[in-house]
Amino acid sequence: MNTGSKLYTLLLLIISLNAFTQTIISGKVTYKNKPVKDISVTLKDTYDGATTDANGIYSFPSSETGDQILVFSGKNYDEVSMPVKIDGTNITINTTMKEQICEINAVVISAGSIEASDKKRATTLLTPIDIYTTAGANAQITSTLGFLPGVQKVGESEGLFVRGGTGAETKIFMDGNMVNNYFTNSVPGIAGRDRFNTSLFKGNIFSTGGYSALYGQALSSVLILESVDLPETTSFDFGVSPIFLSANYQKLNQEKTASWGFSGAYSNLGLMGKLFSFNTDFDKFPQGYGFDGNFRIKTKKGGFIKYYGSIDENKMRVNSESLDTEDAINQVDLTGRNMYHNLSYREKLGKYLINLGGSYTYNVNNLDIRTIIDNNEISKMPINTRSNYINAKAVAERKLNKRSIVRAGFELNNADENRQFGHFDRDYKNLNTAVFAETDLIFTNNLTAKLGARAEHSSFLERWNMAPRAALAYRISNGFTASFAYGIFYQNPESQYLYSKNFDFQRADHYVFQIQKNKNGRQLRFEAFYKNYDRLIKTKTLPGASASANNQYYQVADSNAGAGYAKGLELFWRDTRTIRSIDYWLTYSYLDTRRDFLNYPFSLTPNFASKHTLNAVMKKFVMDWKTGFNLSYTYSKGRPYYDIATANDGNFVRHEGKLRDYNALNFSVNYLPGIGKKDSKASTVFVLSVNNILGNKNIYGYNYSADGHLRSALVPPVNTFVFVGVFVSFGVDKTNDAINNNL
Structure with missing residues (x-):
């Protein structure tokens, strides 16, 4: 046997032995x-x-x-x-095997909330592009929220009226800090606008009930806004329209670890007043200016320091026919000024995620209310309000067993107000102190819970409260979940009514149940809720005041004897897949609510509450035309109206009825000529929008004379409003946003 044969035999032996073993x-x-x-x-x-x-x-x-x-x-x-x-x-x-339980895979508790922040956990809209492309929203966050279930269509006053709650019962937060005076100053009957630019924020959570223990002082809902971290690159953009001029500059450092920027804007409705027939008699059309600045710093550990500050001023003067004095004109002259600062810090320190923040607001609202006959002033009542608000908050968060999370912290809110009207002069000072804690418990990927509590103390009321909160979510099947939320919520009575300390916190108990299916670009949400109100403020008319009890400036708190309820059903459907290149959503809200509060003589359906509300929104971008088309429609069943007067034995309803149903069809078109062009150094967007394109004559309510014999309709400033604008950006091609998955 030769050497080769020996090696071959040895190899076979090794292989066979290996196989054998x-x-x-x-x-x-x-x-x-x-x-x-x-x-x-x-x-x-x-x-x-x-x-x-x-x-x-x-x-x-x-x-x-x-x-x-x-x-x-x-x-x-x-x-x-x-x-x-x-x-x-x-x-x-x-x-x-055992299921791997983690925060990302776990079912999200979404009862009562509409979220668009962390993309991994988002339950539904709203992104900035959603807001900019919703016809009729005028690029305002709160106006876009009006096309979601639960929000009432109230055009005569700013604020979010949610599930039977007043606009004052919704609070707004920016990077965890409360924003006082979120809306611009305005006159009675005309709603103020959002004070902040939509592009400032990267996400939001809108909770219509049962919200987290981290937030308080809101009987109905909270809107939690999260500002952007760093811009994509250094950029400059400006906008031109018949209504306003604006410019914005953002500078990003080379290391992409810090940025700073500033912007300015001027607005004047005067030109549009000459082109369109306005319902409101503006003696001075709304006009104003504003400036803001910011800086953002990314720390070495991945944390962020953010600052935002703004100042603005706005003016207007409105005339209306006097209902109490023959041949007379009532004139309301407004001058409003506002300053806002917000500073926040987020950092991971050891095993803890720390969030610190604070905000400061200074607001001046001066109203001169005059009665004029033949250019002669026969009476004048100035109403001057100056307010200072300081908010500070600290939250520490830690994970438990890589699954659950516990967080706790404290919050301080200090209010210092002075209001002068007629011969009345009132100072209001209050420090609200709050401590809170909550935990997210992930039992399995299909079952999660949130438990929390919040305690608050008011130095003005000299009282404490304790508010437990709880929520539970269960994944029924892939993409199909059910959630339940419960909580007790407290809020100080509105300061404008408080002249003594013999009052308590107002209270609302929330019960929210939701079923949601979210899969393949389609989302269906059904939500049922019940709210029980207690200790609501009842008011009376100040001695020697105007004969009409409708004048809110002469109403003062009388007791905490008010109460009420709100219950309803809501449906939300959004679909981005069924019809090619079309994104649409439909909402329906049913609301049954009654309240005995303020100057109501007994329990009534509030004049801001509509029983049935329907919204439809549709968006389509045609790439060949480089154009986006957007439609929206709102229907709201006629709200009740009341003329409440004062007699010796108390208040009584002198006139009441139902308003005509509200209808509005809105249209907007965005033309983006730069789409598809390579190496473009600038992007341009042309915008045309028409609100209430059919010109429906909607009515928000009625004002009555002191004796109740005469009335005038409260209507929008203009039935149909047209906006045309051009927006140019250098550095960041924002036109790409128009063809992302949101359109």
Whole structure:
């Protein structure tokens, strides 16, 4: 036998001996008594292993011997390690996997909330592009929220009127800090606008009930806004329209770790007043200016320091026919000024995520109310309000067992107000102190809970409260979840009514149930709610005041004897997939509510509450035309109206009825000529929007004379409003936003 034959024989012998000593390791892998596919089964620190088949079966040979570790691993399952002794005998090992529980995979508690912040956890809109492309919203966050379920269509006053609550019962937060005077100053009957630019924010959470213990002083809802971290690059943009001029500059450093910027805007409705027939007799059309600045710093550990500050001033003067004096004109002259600062700091320190923040607001609202006959002033009542608000907040958060989260903190809100009207002069000072804690408990990926509590103290009321909150969510099937939320919520009575300390916190108890299915670009939400109101403020008319009890400036708190309820059903459907290149959503809200509060003589359906509200929004971008088309429609069942007067034995309803149903069809078009052009250094967007394109004559209510014999309709400033504008940006091509998945 030659050398080659000897080597060949030796190789065969080695192979046969190796095969002879191999051990077969096999078994079955299950989860809840069902086989699991694609589980990796390996001997630790070797190449020996296999993957389970559709029946959960695995099998593989191994030449290893002695004590070994068999490892089972797979996506969405905790890794399992089992000791095994290999002695040449075939081995069968079965195992049961455990679901991997983590924050990302866990079902989201969404009862009462509409979220668009963390993309991994977002339950639905609203992104900035949603807001800019919603016809009739005028690029305002709060106006866009009006096309969602739960929000009432109240055009005569600013604020979010949610589920039977007044506009004052919704609070707005920016980077965790309360924003006082979120809306511009205005006159009675004309709603103020959002004070902040939509592009300032990257996300929001709008909670219509049952919100987190981190937030308080809101009986109905909270809107939580989160500002952008850093801009994409250095940029400059400006806007031109018949209504306003604006410019904005943002500078990003080369390391992309810090930025600063500033912007300015001037607005004047005078030109539009000459082109369109306004319902409101503006002696001076609304006009104003504003400037803001910001800086953002990314820390070495990935945290952020953010600052935003703004100042603005606005003016207007409105004339209306006097209902109490023949041939007379009532004139309201407004001068409003506002300053706002917001500073926040977020950092991971050891095992804790720390959020610190504070805000400061200074607001001046001067109203001169005059009665004029033949250009002669026969009476004048100035109403001057100056307000200072300071907010400070600290929150510490820590994960527990890599699954659940606990957070706790405190908050301070200091208010210092002075109001002068007629011969009345009133100072209001209050420090609200709050402590809170809550935990997110992830029992399984299909079952999560949130438990929390908030305690508050008011220095003005000299009282404490304790408010527990709880929420639960269960994933019924893939993309199909159910949530329930409960909470007690407190709010100080509105300061404008308080002239003594003999009052308590107003209270509302929330019960919210939701079923939601979100899959393949389609979202369906059904929500039912019940709210019970207690300790609502009842008011009376100041001695020697105007004969009409409708004058809110002469109403003062009388007791905490008010109460009420609100219950309803809401439906939301959004679809971005069924019809090609079309994004649309439909909402329906049913509201049954009654209140005995303020100057109401008994329990009534509030004059801001409509029983049925329907919204439809549709958006389509035509790439060949480089144009986006947007439609929206709102229908709201006629709200009640009341003329409440004062007699010796108290208040009574002198006149009442139902307004005509509200209808508005809105249209907007955006033309983006730069789309598709490479190496473009600037992007341009042309915008045309028409609100209430059919010119429906909507009515918001009625004003009555002191004796109740005469009345005038409260209507929008203009029935149909047209806006045309051009927006140019250098540095960041924002036109790409128009063809992203949101359109």
